[in-house]
Amino acid sequence: MASSLQTQTHTNAMNGTSASAADPKSHLSKKPRLHTPPQPLLITPSDIISEFSHHDPSIARINNGSFGCCPSSVLSSQQQLQLQWLQQPDHFYFNQLQSRILQSRNIIKDMINADHVDEVSIVDNATTAAAIVLQQIAWGFAEGRFQPGDAAVMLHYAYGAVKKSVEAYVTRAGGYVIEVPLPFPVNSVDEIVQEFRKALERGKQNGRRVRFAVIDHVTSMPSVVIPVKELVRICREEGVDQVFVDAAHGIGCVDVDMKQIGADFYSSNLHKWLFCPPSVAFLYCRRSTNNSDLHHPVVSHEYGNGLAIESAWIGTRDYSAQLVVPKVLEFINRFEGGIDGIKKKNHEAVVEMGAMLVKAWGTHLGCPPEMCSSMVMVGLPACLGISSDQDALKLRTYLREKFGVEVPIYYRAQKDGEVGPVTGYARISYQVYNKVDDYYKFRDAINHLVHNAFTCASLPN
Amino acid sequence: MEHEDPRNGESTHRSSKKPKISSKFISEPEIRDEFSHHQPHVARINNGSFGSCPGSVLAAQRQWQLQFLRQPDAFYFNTLRKGITASWKIIMDLINADHVDEVSLVDNVTTAAAIVLQQIGRSFAEGKFQKNDTVLMLHCVFQAVKKSIQAYVTRAGGSVIEVRLPFPVNSEEEIISELKKSIEKGKSNGRKIRLAIIDHITSMPSVVFRAEGIEQVLVDAAHSIGSVKVDVKEVGADFYVSNLHKWFFCPPSVAFLYCKKTNLSSALHHPVVSHEYGNGLHIESAWIGTRDYSSQLVVPAVLEFVNRFEGGIDGIMKRNHDEVVKMGKMLAESWGTNLGSPPKMCAGMMMVGLPSRLCLNSDEDAVRLRSHLRDCYEVEVPIFYQVLKDGEEGVRDKDGFITGYARISHQVYNTMEDYEKFRDAINQLVEDGKTCKILWIE
Numbered sequence: 001m002a003s004s005l006q007t008q009t010h011t012n013a014m015n016g017t018s019a020s021a022a023d024p025k026s027h028l029s030k031k032p033r034l035h036t037p038p039q040p041l042l043i044t045p046s047d048i049i050s051e052f053s054h055h056d057p058s059i060a061r062i063n064n065g066s067f068g069c070c071p072s073s074v075l076s077s078q079q080q081l082q083l084q085w086l087q088q089p090d091h092f093y094f095n096q097l098q099s100r101i102l103q104s105r106n107i108i109k110d111m112i113n114a115d116h117v118d119e120v121s122i123v124d125n126a127t128t129a130a131a132i133v134l135q136q137i138a139w140g141f142a143e144g145r146f147q148p149g150d151a152a153v154m155l156h157y158a159y160g161a162v163k164k165s166v167e168a169y170v171t172r173a174g175g176y177v178i179e180v181p182l183p184f185p186v187n188s189v190d191e192i193v194q195e196f197r198k199a200l201e202r203g204k205q206n207g208r209r210v211r212f213a214v215i216d217h218v219t220s221m222p223s224v225v226i227p228v229k230e231l232v233r234i235c236r237e238e239g240v241d242q243v244f245v246d247a248a249h250g251i252g253c254v255d256v257d258m259k260q261i262g263a264d265f266y267s268s269n270l271h272k273w274l275f276c277p278p279s280v281a282f283l284y285c286r287r288s289t290n291n292s293d294l295h296h297p298v299v300s301h302e303y304g305n306g307l308a309i310e311s312a313w314i315g316t317r318d319y320s321a322q323l324v325v326p327k328v329l330e331f332i333n334r335f336e337g338g339i340d341g342i343k344k345k346n347h348e349a350v351v352e353m354g355a356m357l358v359k360a361w362g363t364h365l366g367c368p369p370e371m372c373s374s375m376v377m378v379g380l381p382a383c384l385g386i387s388s389d390q391d392a393l394k395l396r397t398y399l400r401e402k403f404g405v406e407v408p409i410y411y412r413a414q415k416d417g418e419v420g421p422v423t424g425y426a427r428i429s430y431q432v433y434n435k436v437d438d439y440y441k442f443r444d445a446i447n448h449l450v451h452n453a454f455t456c457a458s459l460p461n
Numbered sequence: 462m463e464h465e466d467p468r469n470g471e472s473t474h475r476s477s478k479k480p481k482i483s484s485k486f487i488s489e490p491e492i493r494d495e496f497s498h499h500q501p502h503v504a505r506i507n508n509g510s511f512g513s514c515p516g517s518v519l520a521a522q523r524q525w526q527l528q529f530l531r532q533p534d535a536f537y538f539n540t541l542r543k544g545i546t547a548s549w550k551i552i553m554d555l556i557n558a559d560h561v562d563e564v565s566l567v568d569n570v571t572t573a574a575a576i577v578l579q580q581i582g583r584s585f586a587e588g589k590f591q592k593n594d595t596v597l598m599l600h601c602v603f604q605a606v607k608k609s610i611q612a613y614v615t616r617a618g619g620s621v622i623e624v625r626l627p628f629p630v631n632s633e634e635e636i637i638s639e640l641k642k643s644i645e646k647g648k649s650n651g652r653k654i655r656l657a658i659i660d661h662i663t664s665m666p667s668v669v670f671r672a673e674g675i676e677q678v679l680v681d682a683a684h685s686i687g688s689v690k691v692d693v694k695e696v697g698a699d700f701y702v703s704n705l706h707k708w709f710f711c712p713p714s715v716a717f718l719y720c721k722k723t724n725l726s727s728a729l730h731h732p733v734v735s736h737e738y739g740n741g742l743h744i745e746s747a748w749i750g751t752r753d754y755s756s757q758l759v760v761p762a763v764l765e766f767v768n769r770f771e772g773g774i775d776g777i778m779k780r781n782h783d784e785v786v787k788m789g790k791m792l793a794e795s796w797g798t799n800l801g802s803p804p805k806m807c808a809g810m811m812m813v814g815l816p817s818r819l820c821l822n823s824d825e826d827a828v829r830l831r832s833h834l835r836d837c838y839e840v841e842v843p844i845f846y847q848v849l850k851d852g853e854e855g856v857r858d859k860d861g862f863i864t865g866y867a868r869i870s871h872q873v874y875n876t877m878e879d880y881e882k883f884r885d886a887i888n889q890l891v892e893d894g895k896t897c898k899i900l901w902i903e
Binding site: 067086089090091124125127128138161164167173271277278302304315317406 | 503510511534538612617712732752841
């Protein structure tokens with residue numbers, strides 16, 4: 001089956017860099033090479049293979065969403081930084097660490113179109129960022145700025161850790177939590193917007209204030225791109241005090257423009273889709289919001305100097321993952337179009353692979369292509385009998401161990417009145433290291449199971 | 462070592478030589494090799510700040526990291542928890558805890574302190590504690606812990622009592638007397654002392670604290686493990702925290718938080734909430750989102766390393782102590798100064814008085830001297846300014862009051878040359894008539 005993906009790869013392999021293939025005048029130029037300033041060579045397919053040669057070659061790795069990936073040139077840079085620390089930690093602490101963290105923050109600030117580097121803090125991961133934002137909500141209740149019963153809104157498909165964090169910091173402090181139910185499969189952005197409006201209405205009943213909304217930019221399971229810009233606008237219209245966009249999958253996956261999106265807080269992991277080693281994330285806090293009250297929960301001597309400074313020193317630990325952002329930028333810019341080029345290619349490829357799979361299995365995608373990023377939910381044949389979260393996990397393990405396919409599976413419960421629906425979806429991803437064969441391997445594994453009348457009921461606990 | 466001349470054939474005195482089997486203990490060249498990544502020529506006598514990690518443990522760490530990067534999902538589902546459990550078990554045995562449930566692994570003592578204090582803050586906020594109930598802390602407590610008390614206790618309406626311990630300190634009795642005075646203050650006006658934060662060196666047995674009416678005791682023993690014997694049952698505290706990367710050869714960074722099983726301790730949570738919320742602090746701490754957990758996984762490799770030394774970790778601790786005392790005395794004698802505390806109250810570190818002629822009269826002077834020593838003499842050692850309390854008898858050398866102290870350390874990689882380098886640097890500064898304020902720094 002010829003596909004644009006295959007053709008593209010084939011062209012690159014045949015012609016070396018795509019730059020030379022594209023230049024129509026190259027055969028006319030008689031200028032000796034010495035006078036032409038050297039163009040940075042675009043990364044080649046064999047470069048990419050080499051950069052990810054530490055990945056297990058026996059696995060079709062189509063779950064970039066969970067743990068991300070990191071190229072070996074960035075890992076080498078990280079090791080150098082770790083070694084520098086170990087060589088003379090005091091010198092590194094006093095003379096290197098803070099300036100390097102600032103450098104990373106400035107790069108991120110530019111990438112996300114923030115106004116000022118003060119707005120950008122670096123933390124371990126989106127889970128930590130959520131705890132930071134939610135902790136100040138808890139203080140709001142404890143210190144009487146919020147009334148018991150004031151509401152916080154979150155999506156039903158919010159990430160498990162964020163839900164627990166809301167329980168720990170909001171419910172426990174006296175807040176009333178509203179979940180926005182979302183349809184899945186989902187057919188249009190309107191469906192999401194409508195449900196969100198309804199939830200805000202509920203939040204404002206009985207004279208309650210809606211103090212806080214946490215909105216995913218890209219939900220985790222099932223994965224769908226949420227129209228955050230519109231939802232943030234609605235929050236402003238309806239008088240929600242603070243809006244936090246949890247974009248664990250944001251940077252490197254969807255467009256991340258702080259001024260466009262307009263949230264008070266926005267956090268995203270850099271190790272998922274921006275090639276950083278585990279682990280590092282940014283938390284953006286808009287300066288115009290009254291949020292000088294944010295603190296890192298691990299308090300050091302920097303307490304009170306602003307979140308970004310607090311987060312840059314939370315005791316002795318390995319900060320190297322936060323320091324390789326410049327090296328990551330170098331890596332990204334070896335790709336045509338940089339990070340935007342990567343995002344676009346990832347999206348097109350995952351949609352193409354998703355279409356290939358649903359055609360092969362006779363199922364459907366969980367959302368229209370324009371509502372997915374570099375991940376898409378692909379329906380699994382109903383005959384596999386996925387009938388619980390446990391089945392989904394068992395099938396995932398089975399695919400890993402028996403077929404060498406790594407892909408997360410989502411169980412979608414049957415709704416009343418539905419006839420023979422698809423109850424399982426695979427969240428496939430596409431990142432620069434993937435090959436068409438990864439998806440063929442997955443396709444064939446499922447076809448094999450279907451052919452042999454496999455059901456999840458046969459899997460041991 | 463004698464070189465046997467082969468022309469001598471069978472040597473008649475051979476039987477008096479030791480048999481040539483390789484020693485089962487680590488050798489000096491092997492130790493140098495293990496720490497060959499340390500910057501050469503630097504007299505590294507500040508093990509207390511950031512610790513140290515041998516090459517074989519770093520190699521083990523890289524293996525763990527590589528395994529995760531190779532197939533992270535398989536690592537998460539099949540490997541991570543097992544690895545952390547192995548580390549829990551080793552630490553549980555080391556510290557004489559009863560159950561792995563009592564051992565949580567966190568990044569560092571700063572994090573552990575935040576966990577305990579966040580719970581105190583919650584208790585005030587939820588009305589379990591009365592406003593102005595007290596938390597007791599030592600005046601010399603680590604700055605991060607002080608700030609953590611401000612962030613979680615003061616902010617939530619609790620009051621704080623600082624215990625001023627004398628320095629230089631001469632006896633445990635002095636410490637206990639000051640503690641008792643502060644306890645009285647903390648209980649005045651019907652208040653309860655909800656938490657006392659003390660360090661390992663100055664701790665009274667916790668049973669004494671409880672007898673005085675203190676509800677919970679946190680021992681901030683950042684330096685302890687690998688430096689002094691740690692027996693949490695003997696100490697009897699509710700919470701005991703120590704860094705493993707300072708004196709126990711782990712890479713940066715990892716610490717344990719021991720929580721004695723009580724009703725109050727079961728309410729502790731890691732501030733970074735994951736899906737494991739509510740499953741117990743040790744389980745919560747074992748997954749706080751995607752990150753590099755490798756420094757928590759190398760504890761078995763560290764145990765292997767320390768057991769290559771004669772007497773294992775106990776042997777290392779004893780030798781570090783003996784050496785740092787010897788070096789401290791050597792320096793004090795050369796400079797005509799004093800030791801900051803009696804040898805029996807030190808572990809692997811020692812405070813040594815600096816010559817008064819350096820005129821170290823502020824914290825800034827201390828920082829200046831430290832930087833100058835680093836930049837111009839390749840000596841890495843923390844320097845402290847000791848302000849004289851009104852009415853207190855200051856310690857003098859032949860030229861004036863001693864107001865500056867160096868905290869020297871000894872760890873297995875140190876050699877005599879490190880301390881001689883420091884000794885000579887200070888003597889040079891004094892001879893050149895340099896005072897702290899005029900020292901050149903980069």
